[in-house]
Amino acid sequence: MVKKTESNFPPEKKVIRGAWTAEEDRKLAEYVKIHGDKKWRSLPANAGLNRCGKSCRLRWMNYLRPGIKRGNISEDEEDLIIRLHNLIGNRWSLIAGRLPGRTDNEIKNHWNIHLSKKSLTMNELNLKLNHKVETNVDCPSPSSSAISAPDMNWAYPDLKLEVGLDDSLFESEKPWSGPPGKDLGLEIDGFLEFSGGSNEFGMGDNNSYQMEEEGTFQDCLNEKLQESNGGFVLDREMMDSELDFDSLVRLLDHENDDSFHSFCLEYIT
DNA sequence: AACTCATCCAACCGCCTTCCA
C-alpha cells in the first residue's frame, strides 16, 4: 500500500526548501496582506513563490505574521510556560495562546532547550522544600518552582505554595457553550495556601474556601464539588471543555480513575 | 588558524482534525 503523504500540501514543481530569503518574505507578506492568510495551497503560485503551501503557512504563522514578539522570553513568560506545561503538557498551541505574540514553535523550542531541564517533579520539589524547612529558609517563590499538581504529596502543609493555576491561564477565546446551570461561575485562582492549621483554597474573588481540618488540595476540591451539588467545577467562560476536563482530572489526580472520569463528565457534558 | 562539539532555532515532516461539497 502506498502511504499517502502531504495530500493537503502537495509539492509544487521545483519547490525550494531551506531558509527563506528577504525577497520571498516580502512576496509572501505582500500577498497575504492583500488576499488574506487562507488558501495556502494556491498561494505559492499566485504569489510567485516556489515553495509549498505548507511552508508558506509556517513562515507566515511563525515569523511574518503581525504581532509576533521576537527576542528573549521573559521570566514571567517562562513562569507561565512552566505552569501551563505542568497543567496541560505538550499542547504548545494552547500554551502559545496564553502568551501574546509568541508562537507555538518558539515556545516548544524554548521548552526543549531551556525549560525541560528546569522543570521539577513534585518529589524533587519536596526534597528542596524539606531542605529549606530544615534550614529555616523562606518559602519558595512560585516563579522558581514548577509544581505538578497530580504529584502533590505535601510534606510540610504549613508552607504556603502556589499550585500553578491562575485566571490568566484560562482566558479562552472560546465561549462556554455548555448547558445552562452548568455555567458554574467559579474562578480558579490557582492558589493552594497552607497556613497554620487551616487550608485555604482560593476560589476567586467572591468564593474563598476554607477548610478546617487538615487535608489535601484534592480534598478541598472534592468537598467543594459535593457541597455545591452540581454548582461547581471550573469557570466555564474561561476554558474550553477539553481543557476543563483535563485540568480537573489532573488537578484531582484521578487520571486512572474511571468512576471519577464519569463523575467529571456529568458536569461537563 | 583549524578543528570539534554544543547550542539554538527555523523549517520540515507526518499525522490528526475540521470543513465542505
Next chain:
DNA sequence: TTGGAAGGCGGTTGGATGAGT
C-alpha cells in the same frame, strides 16, 4: 454519510553560530 481538501499540531531535523581546545 462520505471522502478529499485544507488547516493545524507536535515531534524532529539540520544548518548556522559560538565556545572551547
